[in-house]
Amino acid sequence: MNLSYASAATLKLTERNLYATCPVPMRLAERAVLHALAGRRPMRLRDIHAAVERALERAVPVEAVSWCLRAGSRKETPTVVRPARGYYQLRPQT
Secondary structure, three states, rough: OOHOOOOOHHOOHHHHHHHHHOOOHHHHHHHHOOOOHHOOOEHHHHHHHHHHHHHOOOOOHHHHHHHHHHHEEEEEEEEEEEEEEHHHHHHHHO
16 A cells, blocks of 8 residues: 555544543653663654553554654654664753
């Protein structure tokens, strides 16, 4: 399936949709993501997702973890940075 021609509206996962479908409260997921990234080394999404599931001891949609990472990297003062494609880490404190 070639996703490059799919409309943005069909692929966009909005915050409201995610809140409605996620079995874990988003604030809890956000805290678990930040806890997983606390090691200060860059991590891949699948490793962060696995760490979040271990920390919460329940299944968490990968979209919820992905949304938390995107939201954290798009803030006015980002808490999460992408040092390389596919990798995330906490923003270094200055």
